[in-house]
Amino acid sequence: MSLNYYDLILPVVPKGTFTYTSEHDIPVGSRVKVFFGSRIEHGIVKGKADKIHPDISYKNINEVLDDKPVFPEKYLTMFNKMSNYYQTPLGIAMRGVLAKSILSSERLDVDCDISDKSILLSLSNDQHSVYASLTKIIDSGFSANLLHGITGSGKTEIYIELVKECIKKGKQVIYIVPEISLTPQIVQRLSERLGFSVPVYHSKLSPKRKQKVFWGFNSGCYPLVIGARSALFIPSDNIGLIIVDEEHESSFKQEESPSYQLRDMAVMYADILNVPVVLGSATPSVESYFNALNGKYRYLELNKRFNEKQLPEIKIIDLKTSDIIDNLLSVKLYDKIFEKIKQNEQVLLLLNKKGYSKHLICKKCGTTLQCLNCSIALTYYKKGDYAKCSYCGEIYKFFKCSECGENDFLDFGHGTEKAVEILRELFGDTVIKLDTDSVTSHKKMQSILNDFYSGKYNIMVGTQLIAKGFNFPEVTLVGVLNIDNLLSLPDFRANERAYQLLMQVAGRAGRFIKKGEVFIQTYNPEMPVFQLLNSDSEKFYMEELSRRKEHDYPPFMRMVRIIISDTKEDRAKKTMETISEKINEAKSSETKTLGPSPAPIFKIKNRYRYSFIIKTPNVSRIQVLGRIARENFEVLKKGNMQLKLDVDPYFFM
DNA sequence: CCATGAGCCTTC
DNA sequence: AAGGCTCATGGG
Ligand SMILES: [Zn+2]
Ligand SMILES: [Zn+2]
Numbered sequence: 001m002s003l004n005y006y007d008l009i010l011p012v013v014p015k016g017t018f019t020y021t022s023e024h025d026i027p028v029g030s031r032v033k034v035f036f037g038s039r040i041e042h043g044i045v046k047g048k049a050d051k052i053h054p055d056i057s058y059k060n061i062n063e064v065l066d067d068k069p070v071f072p073e074k075y076l077t078m079f080n081k082m083s084n085y086y087q088t089p090l091g092i093a094m095r096g097v098l099a100k101s102i103l104s105s106e107r108l109d110v111d112c113d114i115s116d117k118s119i120l121l122s123l124s125n126d127q128h129s130v131y132a133s134l135t136k137i138i139d140s141g142f143s144a145n146l147l148h149g150i151t152g153s154g155k156t157e158i159y160i161e162l163v164k165e166c167i168k169k170g171k172q173v174i175y176i177v178p179e180i181s182l183t184p185q186i187v188q189r190l191s192e193r194l195g196f197s198v199p200v201y202h203s204k205l206s207p208k209r210k211q212k213v214f215w216g217f218n219s220g221c222y223p224l225v226i227g228a229r230s231a232l233f234i235p236s237d238n239i240g241l242i243i244v245d246e247e248h249e250s251s252f253k254q255e256e257s258p259s260y261q262l263r264d265m266a267v268m269y270a271d272i273l274n275v276p277v278v279l280g281s282a283t284p285s286v287e288s289y290f291n292a293l294n295g296k297y298r299y300l301e302l303n304k305r306f307n308e309k310q311l312p313e314i315k316i317i318d319l320k321t322s323d324i325i326d327n328l329l330s331v332k333l334y335d336k337i338f339e340k341i342k343q344n345e346q347v348l349l350l351l352n353k354k355g356y357s358k359h360l361i362c363k364k365c366g367t368t369l370q371c372l373n374c375s376i377a378l379t380y381y382k383k384g385d386y387a388k389c390s391y392c393g394e395i396y397k398f399f400k401c402s403e404c405g406e407n408d409f410l411d412f413g414h415g416t417e418k419a420v421e422i423l424r425e426l427f428g429d430t431v432i433k434l435d436t437d438s439v440t441s442h443k444k445m446q447s448i449l450n451d452f453y454s455g456k457y458n459i460m461v462g463t464q465l466i467a468k469g470f471n472f473p474e475v476t477l478v479g480v481l482n483i484d485n486l487l488s489l490p491d492f493r494a495n496e497r498a499y500q501l502l503m504q505v506a507g508r509a510g511r512f513i514k515k516g517e518v519f520i521q522t523y524n525p526e527m528p529v530f531q532l533l534n535s536d537s538e539k540f541y542m543e544e545l546s547r548r549k550e551h552d553y554p555p556f557m558r559m560v561r562i563i564i565s566d567t568k569e570d571r572a573k574k575t576m577e578t579i580s581e582k583i584n585e586a587k588s589s590e591t592k593t594l595g596p597s598p599a600p601i602f603k604i605k606n607r608y609r610y611s612f613i614i615k616t617p618n619v620s621r622i623q624v625l626g627r628i629a630r631e632n633f634e635v636l637k638k639g640n641m642q643l644k645l646d647v648d649p650y651f652f653m
Numbered sequence: 654c655c656a657t658g659a660g661c662c663t664t665c
Numbered sequence: 666a667a668g669g670c671t672c673a674t675g676g677g
Contacts (some may be wrong), residue, residue: 002654007665010665011665012666012667013664013666013667014663014664014666015664015665017665018664018665019665020665021665034665036664036665037663037665037667037669038664038667038668038669039663039664039667039668049665053665056665057665058665059665095666296670348660639660639661654676654677655675655676655677656674656675656676656677657673657674657675657676658672658673658674659671659672659673659674660670660671660672660673661669661670661671662668662669662670662671663667663668663669663670664667664668664669665666
């Protein structure tokens with residue numbers, strides 16, 4: 001028997017593929033076990049090796065795990081495209097997307113307990129015109145569809161109809177939501193409506209649970225899986241529809257390599273599979289809105305027929321000219337809250353900062369307490385009496401001023417913990433807090449929401465978690481305590497994020513019978529975003545798009561951010577300078593660059609960071625310039641210096 | 654003479 | 666990334 005050479009994708013760092021030999025014929029997409037260096041790794045057969053070097057001694061494939069391949073060819077095509085577009089070697093792409101516990105796991109015969117008859121597939125009687133126009137997309141090849149509709153406009157109902165239609169045609173559905181662990185309601189709702197227990201997939205599941213869902217979906221047994229980003233990467237050769245809910249969520253962008261944008265990957269994958277993808281949001285991303293405008297996506301706006309209630313008018317409170325209580329509440333907002341409590345109605349207050357205070361400032365010399373590993377001010381937590389760095393996670397139990405050694409500090413910049421303290425002094429025990437610090441588990445979250453829902457508390461204060469679409473009929477007032485920190489970020493999406501957050505939180509007020517009111521406190525009432533909150537959303541998108549165009553930002557230009565980081569400051573600087581010179585030499589006139597410059601957060605985890613940004617209208621230039629960066633880095637790198645190539649970046653600090 | 658540990662090199 | 670290798674350092 002002759003020897004076959006196979007290229008394998010292994011979940012290891014150095015490069016894309018490694019070549020191994022086997023006497024057997026192994027189909028592409030099979031999982032194999034091999035010796036790699038001195039350890040054992042599991043990988044995927046990518047294909048027959050195209051070149052064999054005589055001076056490399058190839059190892060034999062140890063074991064083939066599958067009798068039929070787990071990863072379809074189209075899946076591998078998607079994988080290659082991802083690796084190529086995001087400038088990430090296949091190995092890193094693989095380790096970022098497929099759990100090791102899956103790669104090495106025995107294929108399970110999952111009994112998913114679903115009989116065809118028990119699935120509730122009868123379509124809704126509703127004559128909603130969107131149903132008719134949308135269900136046609138199932139089984140008609142690739143299409144990207146943007147569903148723009150506020151909460152309560154029936155978005156989820158449309159997803160359910162599409163899922164049913166797709167299952168009816170014998171195909172499977174992948175349904176992606178951000179932060180599935182925080183929104184178990186949607187799973188319950190889908191399960192009730194479809195008549196089977198819908199499996200959930202995300203990276204925090206136990207390996208056992210993960211394997212069950214993975215193999216259950218892969219075998220075609222589960223007709224639907226709902227999950228976080230990683231659910232998109234469960235392979236199956238029978239996928240008929242991909243849904244991405246809350247498509248505007250910036251958490252769909254993965255920060256670690258491969259730093260892919262899930263929504264964009266979903267569209268790319270659907271295109272490869274030749275199936276429809278549906279993106280839904282009450283406040284679509286500017287990118288998706290633009291794609292809808294230029295015809296790349298089909299645009300479907302859900303008119304507010306489903307609930308006649310209009311959004312309440314959003315009013316701005318200028319903090320510069322207001323009397324302010326405890327540096328937190330304008331007298332005007334205080335009066336409003338007081339009035340609502342007297343009528344036993346409920347209030348939601350948004351403050352986008354966790355902990356007690358944003359900064360600790362030395363009373364003696366005025367120095368801000370900083371993390372020793374990062375150039376970042378420490379957040380103080382009163383409960384537990386410690387300071388914490390939000391970038392490296394380091395906790396400081398005992399701290400003193402780095403300049404004068406004193407340990408007497410003034411807290412500055414309120415977080416939710418302090419806000420609760422102040423509000424309790426003003427309004428009594430009727431205040432409850434909701435942020436990721438108070439939510440340590442599903443159960444805790446559910447109990448906080450239930451307590452508030454049942455009326456045990458009148459005021460809930462929290463971070464953006466409170467904007468996540470929970471419905472509280474008694475909420476008639478929404479207050480935004482401070483949005484200015486979000487708007488002052490050096491980030492071209494700051495405006496968009498603020499708009500989305502404000503619209504989402506405003507949507508929590510007076511959703512039902514009672515009339516709602518929304519107040520936003522700010523020191524910068526003249527900022528354009530505030531003028532657009534009460535207009536038609538179209539106006540916001542058009543203005544934002546023209547601003548983006550004027551400043552050469554996405555979606556008009558592609559962006560790549562290069563970060564060089566190193567424990568030695570001068571080495572990082574020099575390397576970044578050389579690489580940026582090489583790129584500037586090679587770039588065409590339509591390509592624009594920014595930097596190099598020290599990153600806004602100069603030091604993270606003891607690594608000094610230099611940043612360089614490329615903007616180009618031409619997608620193919622990304623690959624070319626990216627390769628220049630990587631090749632030069634390979635030559636220049638010393639010690640533990642790192643290069644990060646972030647294609648379509650969302651993080652600019 | 655060997656134990657320890659910091660760089661750096663290789664992984665088909 | 667991570668194990669392995671090399672070479673410098675240091676105590677007995
Ligand atoms: Zn001091
Ligand atoms: Zn830190």
